[in-house]
Amino acid sequence: MNGNGKLRMIIGRLGQSIPSVIGIIIVTFVLTRALPGDPAVYFAGPAATPESIQQIRESLGLDKSWPEQFLLYVRDLATGDLGVSISTGFPVAEELLRRLPASLELTLLALIFSISVALPLGIAAATRPNTWVDQLCRLIVTAGVSLPVFFTGLFMVYIFYYLLGIAPSPLGRLDIIYLSPPQVTGFYTIDALLDGDLELFGAALAQLIMPAVTLGTFTLAPLARMTRGAMLQVLSSDFIRTARASGLKRSTVLYTYAFRNALLPILTTLGMVFSFMLGSNVLVEKVFAWPGIGSFAIEALIVSDYVAVQGFVLAMALLYVALNLTIDILYTLVDPRVGLDS
């Protein structure tokens, strides 16, 4: 594949995502306004009078008609303005930039943990089907998926922090004695390294371990099962038999021939798992006081802060578009048969 073709594919894919982004903008706008609950009443505070509620309604622009509100919203979006969150009083873009890196850092680490456990486990189970290794894989995977994340989280806090005292206090991204590193990427571990502060790096990483393992445990199942399934299928195909018959080394057969061909479905699952983890780790965030994007969205939803909800949904939508694009590009790298137009 030449560079030109790849570029064309990227542009093509981006073009295809435009209608869905427009659709998302319209749907979130309508849905947030269709929610029960009146933001003006909520934000008028504990001692509101009808006049003060009306004042707030006007200042939020809620007295205008829906089409009028929508036009204003789109106009702001065009200039990159996501609006100001009513509940926090900060621009939504600023909130997202502050919270998204926290979620991404946690999710990526959880994914790395998940991959490094699930892939070897899946491969081992596939090469020795129906042995104790396979059963162990099944057990771990079932346990991981059937224990709710808040339970795993609280359980880990109880054992490793409360009883054994070997884990750091679950106080969020950094323990009390540390201050956050100067912001470059928003990932505390990376920013600490860029700042050359190894102690801070260690502290940030330590805070990440329990929530990442909690989150990763839940996603072990789809990855390990997919790896096992894909590997089993590939291992029983003709070219593997040929390779084995030709006397190739076992590891060469397994990794160079089989695993490479099994990667495609695994990659697909990985993409799905990643997007799932990013949006749905609210419970993990709550247990570990992680200032992530999930709890921000939930809180905004609870108080009918529609500006923040719109911003969140839009940001996630754009993130998914980017993620799908990345996965598509990875496909072409893994398997040359995946053509430009498929």
Added chain:
Amino acid sequence: MRRRDFIKTVGVAVGASAIPFLRHLPAHAAGRGDTLVVVTGNGPNSMDIQRKGTNRPAYQIAVNLYDRLVGYGTKTLEDGTMMYDYQKLEPEVAESWEVAADGMSISFKIRDGATFWDGSPITAQDVKWSFDRAVSLGGFPTVQMKAGSLEKPEQFEAVDDKTFVIKLLRKSKLTLPDLGVPVPIIFNSKVAKANATADDPWATEFLHRTPAGGGAFMLERWEPGQQTVYTRYDDWKNGDLPGVKRVIIREIPSASTRRALLERGDADVSLDLPPKDFAELQKSGKFTINAAPIENSLAAIGLNLTFEPFKNKLVRQAIAYSVPYDQIFKQAAFERGIPMWGGKSFTPATIEWPQPFPYDTDYDKAKSLLQEAGYADGFDVPLSFNLGLAQWSEPMCLLLQESLAKVGIKATIDKIPGANWRTAALVEKKLPMHVKNFGGWLNYPDYYSFWVYQKDRLFNSMNYHNEEVEKLTDLTLHLEVDDPQYEPNIKKLLTIFFDEVPLIPIYQPYLDVATQKSVTGYEYYFHRQLDCRSFKKATA
């Protein structure tokens, strides 16, 4: 990147990602003698209490980072819990004050040598600007100021740098106490004005993010959703210098985690735990549980008079006789409160408020009242509660549902999410039977009546209307407590509350705060936020 290279890279990445999961981490030593660590469920969403949409946890910013003209004294309860004394006002920015002979104005003398954080002196002009702001912004601050008859800028005058005068619209016992609530804080008006714009003359954008005042603590760091850190302002002159140099307030959404942090010694103060946790922590004896009854606050059942059966007083009384008070108090509230049932008589002996209502669980009486009212076969009614308060409201409603069934009333439980609650319960006032937990800042029965029993008030979710109550409330609201008119009229008012029961109180809840034994100086305030100024921490 070529395909082959890519696959190699993936292989390396997977191999290298083995993270040292078994690394040992020492528990942090608690040697933070001058730092107070507080864990709470929710943090502030603004640095400005007067902004629209500012949440309750943000009131602590007004309390700790800003000064008012006056503050409240302190009293100690029987169990040793300290609480503010609403009958005793103490100087803060105002060194002294004097009510004019005709009672229609109050003159405050600004403390000599009191400065803002930037070193500039606190002047009467700053106070005037701040008060003008509070009555002009609209919304919550303006309504709260109005409760103290502080309504328009013309009432405030800076006579000279050190003399500030409030002209009163009417004589009211609420005016001076209202100056001690978190709202009328004193801003550094020079800094604020420098950051005001034509569109934003009161610098709401600036003060939302950046406090500008002269309170006992300064803001060191604010990471919304994560933590707020205060450092002591060492040149503070408006009271005793705080006992701790630094306060770290961390937001920990999970109550279980908050409890674990306290038990492990990583937090000094833990707030907002469920009643069950407080009951257990108290039993363990390892921590100090400060339990102060929340003044002027009732956990209660509201009966909406737009609902046909509830129009009849006998039906309301029948419901009041079918509430399983004792069970609710033990199983839903874990006894974290003061019982508000089982009063002796339908005529109040004192004007104490809140005081137990003269009802108790008596199904026979309830049945005969229902029969008399023509509802011998009972009726169906939805019973609503705010999901945000489910911890105690839900068991309360379940127990009530069970009891109501015994007198033939079929209640269906209706859970309402927090965001809709205000609209449904308080604005549209459309919930027939619902859980209430209103608490008034100023501790008087007439003030409670003003918010809850008077017609069309926001917290009158019962749609209750009684001309006599209107009259008595208006009459007593501004009267001094020692006025001869006050006591007899309040007694009349309470007699009506008892007899008509649009609101059935169950208990007066506690505000529980758990601290380490080494931490002293917690003081209960009506605003339910921590006043960090009085805390002390013993160094081990």
